[in-house]
Amino acid sequence: MMNNLKNTIKLFVVALVYALSFTTNAQQLGNDTNYFQLSPRVGYDFPSYNNNTPEMDYKGGLDLGLSLDYYWNTFGLGFDFDYIKNQPESTFQTDNLYDVGGTQITTTNLSEDGITRIFYGIGPNAQFRSNTGRFKTEINTRFGIASIKGGRTLLENANPGNEILNFHAGYKDSGVFTFKGQVRFTYMLYNNFGINAGAYYMRHFGAKELVDPMLGVSAAYYDTVAFTGPTGEPGVVLEQGGINLREEACDCDISSVGVFAGITYKFNKKEKEEVCEVCGEDHMPRCCTICGCGVTVTARDKYTSETLPFADVVLTDLNGNIVQSGTTNSYGVVVFNDVAEADYIVKGKLYDVSLEETSIQKTEFIACKKDGNSIQKVIEYGDLNFILKGNVVECNTSEGIQGVDIKLRDKIIPGQKNTLSDNSGAFIFHLKQASTYGLNGNKDGYFSNEVEVATNDYNRNQSLFIDLEMCVNPCGQAIKLDNIIFNLDKWDILAAARPDLDYVVKLMQDNPTISVEMSSHTDSRGSNPYNQTLSQKRAESTINYLMTKGISRDRLIARGAGETELLNRCADGVTCEENEHTINRRTEFKVICPQ
Incomplete structure (x- = not known):
């Protein structure tokens, strides 16, 4: 295996050196540096499997691939992913086939399972670009691992006895060391979009065959000799005692070549504009002292790290005066723009429960103005109680009912709370841990059954919210x-x-x-x-x-x-x-x- 690997690497090193002999001019002619490119592709793979069964061939199949490359200039580093499908093919002769007794085998059963190969690899790149920069030739080398699964093939005599004629147990191997070398030709139609085509060579080293647990072999096949049938037609006959059994799995190489075509998207760098990084005005290089900084506040639960939508957040000065206020979005984030340089306190509430406040120091605005990034702050919900987020609807419908008087009764420590559902039927309660509650809804013209919620069924370290839907029935129904x-x-x-x-x-x-x-x-x-x-x-x-x-x-x-x-x-x-x-x-x- 190591000799095969060395020879393969030598071949691609020679090709790489040959291509790089042209890159001196390419480096002078091209001006593309430090960029990513993404190249999805589709192609056809032609495999060659070395295994225990000589009476087996393998057909070509689909190759779906993706390359992500980063180029500093003519050199780069890339990652490849390939998904390849191949199909085994039994080559055992079944025309004019006779068994060891000279009886013609007229019917056989054949099953052939497809093979899937998945490859992940990383390695160096080199490229040569034309004078215009639109056309380039890339040489990619990849080292990585592959998983190889499938390929079980069974040919049987369909006459009584189901005698095995040709068999291979297939593959189920992962972490197979793999080398891939690839040449890709790319033509950029636009500044950041192009098409590509190319070819590759891939080799899997020491892909281990399966041993069938029922048969106890990895492969089995009959030897045959030429035979003349009763009417003089030429054929083959199974040799007496000629069944070959391969009990040990072969750690053999698998190689393939393939061709492909695809598209290439180049992530070009944006030219940096000479404007203020804080407020976007064209007054460089003077530092932006006339504008404020952005402050991004994230509200989240202290125990579960869940982000908290609909939390009310305020910025106050040190005297408690509110400077700016807002409500967190569906991601638990609120942004305050143009905050003047000063010391602040960040406070918040979620459903009337205060969040643990934090502060903004005046010195933090220096880095904000220098780097152009907003000041990031987190305020946390530290209450140990659950939040019951309920919704009341008319039974057997999805229509929310407004103005339902929701009664919450603590069944462990006697006590009762009431609230009214809003215009969408929603309501909120705070629930203690390790308790059991009964909920009942009342409204003129409606009645409901009691719904029970046991907070023992929930883990406060995994969830802050308990979702509940309850229904009310109209009277007279x-x-x-x-x-x-x-x-x-x-x-x-x-x-x-x-x-x-x-x-x-x-x-x-x-x-x-x-x-x-x-x-x-x-x-x-x-x-x-x-x-x-x-x-x-x-x-x-x-x-x-x-x-x-x-x-x-x-x-x-x-x-x-x-x-x-x-x-x-x-x-x-x-x-x-x-x-x-x-x-x-x-x-x-x-x-x-x-x-």
Whole structure:
């Protein structure tokens, strides 16, 4: 491997010296120095694999690449990335093939998995530029590593037994030492944009083959000899005992050459204008004493380093007078322009909690005016509580509800807070660590279930914010209870119905001002009077259950609807399937809010 590497390097050193013999003039003719260029490309790769299987060939394939180069003048340093796809090809003869017994093998099974090679490399560059600077020839050398995966190939006799004829386990190797040499010709169409084309040679040293865990070999293939078939046609026959098994993986080289074309973008340096670096006015070389400096303030959380949007920030003088104020953007940053040279205090608040303040010294303005950079400051949120960022919407919609009275109840240490949602439905609460809270929303014409938030489920060192969406239901809306089912001609409450009824109990406990109408419905089978009476008894049963849970009777209404409110076409005299009748047999509850 080392001899191959030495010979390859010698070849490119000779080419490099030959090209650099022209660069003396290039250095005088060209005036491009100290610049980056980016060159994406697409090409075609022609591989040569040295491995354990002589009955195998490899087809060319796609090469996608990217070069990033930095040139001081004629010399430079570059980085290359290549993504290459190749396809293995079994060359084992299958036409007029006979097994060791002289029986013709007429059908074979062949699978060939593609190979992916990914290369990263870095190395020196040299370039020769024409008199105009538009055309240049570049020689790039790269040393790096590659990953090589895929290439499993299996050819089998499809007759009974599935005899292996030709096999290679493929590759799964990473960190393969690789050399690449490349010649690229570039023509600049504009000052910073051009097209390129070229060729490369790449060699992977000691790419290790896989050993198949089932077969215990890296490669296997049959030897064949010439054979004349029964009708005189020439063919080949498998040699008796001629299967070759390669049990040890080969650390063999892989090489390839390729051609490519692409584009080149050159990052030209901007000419420095003779203007003031602080305020941009043309009064150089006099120092900018008439303008102020920019101050950039970033608000972030002390424990998580999260940036904090919508934080209020002020600059005050040493007497506490506000000089400038602003609100941080979505990246947690606010910029104050033209701040006069003085001593300042930087203060901030996030949702009425003060941030840890910092100061700006008058001496910091000297560096600002000299370098033209703004003064950078950070203020931190040091409160250990969480911030609950809530949003209240109408249930089953995304529409935010304004003016909902949100009640926050601490379930560990008794206490309650209230706030109103804004015009988009948003609201804020500060939550202590290691506590559990219940949230409930109230608004005329709406009711809600209690939502529980346990701050034990969150880590203050990982997140400051807890996001929550809660919903409120409009009053008077019928809500179906899916599990309240009665036996035929019965109205006793079954065990399966209790969770749904307990849900109604909890809802009424959380909303002590509401009343509930429980309505029972039947299908159309049976007489109207019978269905009316049965549904009323069932509604009364649900009411009685709620009363056993402590709900006052004057907050409950029992309504038997019978078959008067069918949800589909299944009225008297209409033939329907059982599942259609089931839709009409239901129990619903409707919340009645106080006027």
